[in-house]
Amino acid sequence: MNKIVVTGLGVISALGWGVEKTEQALLKGKTFVGKMKYLNTKFTDLPVGEVPYSDDELRELLHVDKNLSITRTSLLGRAALHEALRSADILQNRPKRIAFIAGTTVGGMEKSEQYYIDFLDIHSDYKTEYIALHDCGACCEMMAMEYTGKFDMMTTISTACSSAVNSVILGANLIKSGCVDAAIVGGSECLSKFHLDGFHSLMILDPELCKPFDKNRQGLNLGEGAAFLVLETETSATERHVKPICRLSGYANCCDAYHQTASSPDGEGAYLSMTDALKSAQLQPSDIDYINAHGTGTESNDESEGNAIMRVFGNNIPPISSTKSYTGHTTSASGSLECVISILAMVKNFIPANLNFSEKIPSLSFEPVKNVVTNVTLDHILTNSFGFGGNDSSCIFSKI
């Protein structure tokens, strides 16, 4: 069986733009969630993980024409995509067929919510061009616009907060079945009033810094960002003389089928996605050296995910952290953002911390990792990504 390897990474989040900045920020062991600067909402006191650039600054960094209509989700996607493509050297030195797959949930909503009254007025032509950029697919196309003609196929996944990990899974299946030789996979989502107000209406936003896996957790902090991975077969990487970063050794997508937004108490979907991912990687639970948890900090997720982890790993639970305590919950981008974070941890031999933790959840047998651990060997790591509707997915990456 031709193994699937990762040959490129690209990332932007509250931690900054690029894998180097991301790694440095993770090692610092301090949160980048903080005071809101750019989002236009009345709830400015809610802490968020904002990317530290305004739209104008992003345009300048990315050399985007100031007259081009583009959403922030597409700008963030471009930043991460640009880095991923460059790091894998995949366009100059290309395999035959390349797919581009992005995950996003509310597409161009951050602009639509600003101009909606004009959109609805059939006599107004103000910002009409943003109607065409509202849907998820349009946002994805705009991320890849400057590479038109370079990708053989393109699609967009929208499974809420697990979108980006499901695009990793589709990319792997397309490669495995021989449809493409390489796939650029990941997701992007910017902060929007729609998302902030939506999570607020569900009463799952922590008014303070989020505390994943803590007994007194009060909810999540929203974040924003984008991350992409370049996947290809080991043969393709060898032929291109590109050194693989790591291997994608297993993955699974299962459905909790319990409730539209809440997770089942026993974490059935999460249990199935972790066990199926282990099966597909042909690994035992004891082989996993680190779990990057979905760990949103909500009452429902952390208990459910914790129970599922206990069911899978029994008395031998590996180190666990939720890095949403650094970045906030970047929704559609979180899956691939946390793949990138986990891969960095594996190849740079460290475990990022689960910040803001103080007291264990009584029903769980484990505590997350409180401080950054360095000089540690990680051979196999597992990352979880769960979404509304019980869309639960897990990926396992392994050292080469």
Next chain:
Amino acid sequence: MKTFIQAISQISLQEPLSDQWFSNPHVPQNIFNESIEPDYKRFLSPMEARRMGKLMKRAITTSLDVLHRSHFENVDAIISGTGLGCIDNTEKFLHAIIDNNEDCLPPTAFMQSTHNTISSQIALYLKCHGYNSTYSHRGTSFESSLLDAFVQMKVGDIHSALVGGHDEMTPDYFNMLGKLGYWKKDPFTIDSLKKADTIGSISGSCSLALLLTDSPNQDALCQLNDIELMYAPSITEIRSRMENMLIKNGIALGEIDAVVMGLNGDIENDAVYHQISQNCFPNIPVVWYKHVFGESYSASSFGAYTASMCLKNNLIPPHLLYNSVARSTNISHVLVYNHFQNKDHSLMLLSKI
């Protein structure tokens, strides 16, 4: 591993949950077209039906109906394509944000606004813990879902999948897209749509559920040999990908009995089809279907449906024939080619069983 389309069920502007359109279609009279609702009592309790939005009701109903027609109790995967998702709930929540200035918002509309509500509600309904995903990529959302199911079946991860194409057109979104020139401004006839000398098409809401399996029973519709997505390809690339697809599946271009295309009466949209058909599929009967079902982000799913019906019935009804190329009466292999704004292109190859 071969894959088959076992059955298809639909709710659109044609008779719901029925194949009647194939022989006796309703001819659309309006530019904004509502779907004909079936009797939901057969599938949903009145309480359930009240709680669900239109699109959700249609998606659950077509899914349950296609399982029933296929004699399948459950599936290994549920995969939906939707260009706009539950747009009705998205609009409700957007209005609430604006009207209430972000205060005291009811969470239900937000909870049910995410695109994956459709696949996850179907999973809840079927208690299906299997693979569950949702694609939202403009006019190729449905093909993306079908491709996902197809590749997983090819590698042996799944043996059955419920694949959907679900989009509703709300009056507000219809008006917004109208500002972009999506719809005809003047009254139309089937002949004027065929002539396609102005911009715009006619709208439709489309809900379609398809059961894909590697172990079909005897009344299966057809075989899905292959499916590909293309992004911004040149005509040469489309031709070479089509030729490769045919070679891979051991079928000669001369054996293709029809090409089903997403012609919709829009001058720019249809010009691309004419150019591609001249260059890639000359002298092959062209079948159209959007004059029957209308245009929407999920309309392309009805292209696969039309091809399946032609193969199953060994017939191209005159009302679906776009050009006058005469061919043998035997319909064995059909290509389905769709494009969205000349960027997202898709190709499917279907054969008689």
